[in-house]
Amino acid sequence: MKELSLHLLDIAQNCLTAGAKHVEILMRDSVADDLVEIAIKDDGHGMDAELLARVTEPFTTTRTTRKLGMGLPLFQMAAEMTGGELRIESEPGVGTTVRASFVRSHIDTPPLGDMAETIVTLIHGAPDVEFLYRYETDAETVQFDTTEMREILEDVPLDEPDVLAWIRGHLRELMQN
Numbered sequence: 001m002k003e004l005s006l007h008l009l010d011i012a013q014n015c016l017t018a019g020a021k022h023v024e025i026l027m028r029d030s031v032a033d034d035l036v037e038i039a040i041k042d043d044g045h046g047m048d049a050e051l052l053a054r055v056t057e058p059f060t061t062t063r064t065t066r067k068l069g070m071g072l073p074l075f076q077m078a079a080e081m082t083g084g085e086l087r088i089e090s091e092p093g094v095g096t097t098v099r100a101s102f103v104r105s106h107i108d109t110p111p112l113g114d115m116a117e118t119i120v121t122l123i124h125g126a127p128d129v130e131f132l133y134r135y136e137t138d139a140e141t142v143q144f145d146t147t148e149m150r151e152i153l154e155d156v157p158l159d160e161p162d163v164l165a166w167i168r169g170h171l172r173e174l175m176q177n
Contacts, residue, residue: 002076003113004038004102009121010071011040012097016126018044018096023122024132029104029112032138036084036102036109047090055088075100082106116171119144120164127159135175142174 001007008025015023020042023141028037047055058073075098076086084101102109119133123146146158149167156163 001078001159002070002110004036004110005115005118006036007071007075007078007100007110008040009118010116012122013125014071015040015042015044015096016045016077016122016129018042018046020044020095020097020129022130024134026132026134026136027112027115027117028136030136030138031104032091034104036104038100038102041097041098043095046092046094046096048092052090056086072098078102078108078110081108116168116175119171120168123158123167124164125159133171144171144174 001010003110011057012025022043024039024041026039026041028035030036041094056072056076058070072086072088079086079100079102083103083106087099088096089099090096115133115135119131122129122131131146132143133145134141136142149158149163153163158164158167
């Protein structure tokens with residue numbers, strides 16, 4: 001995958017497959033520290049120690065429809081190619097946290113990509129799940145929380161086309177500042 005947003009979309013989809021009702025995507029992009037840090041946290045089923053030990057091996061998957069699982073191995077490879085790392089913590093019945101770090105100035109660090117579209121895609125595909133997206137730089141923090149949106153919109157579903165269009169535009173505006 002050529003962009004971090006696509007890796008995040010893939011991992012967030014794993015969260016949804018694991019039954020998560022809350023997914024947090026936290027990013028820290030620091031020029032001062034020459035570091036991009038990403039954490040994806042969920043409250044899904046979690047993994048037992050045996051699966052956790054194998055989950056970054058290619059072709060490890062819990063899916064029954066196909067025997068291919070490349071998302072986490074590719075994310076790990078992308079991080080390690082820049083001098084970063086991937087760590088995964090998981091507990092059955094509690095959830096999973098995937099953390100990755102990238103050396104920001106490394107030539108192989110993928111660009112962020114279209115995070116607004118990634119968040120909109122997740123909301124559209126799982127409108128009943130709560131998503132928190134936070135993006136921190138050395139100068140500011142941008143945050144989008146579907147829980148807050150639900151309170152504002154009351155009975156209007158988040159997957160309404162006009163709401164999704166507003167979310168997309170709002171996120172793009174936030175990310176430009």
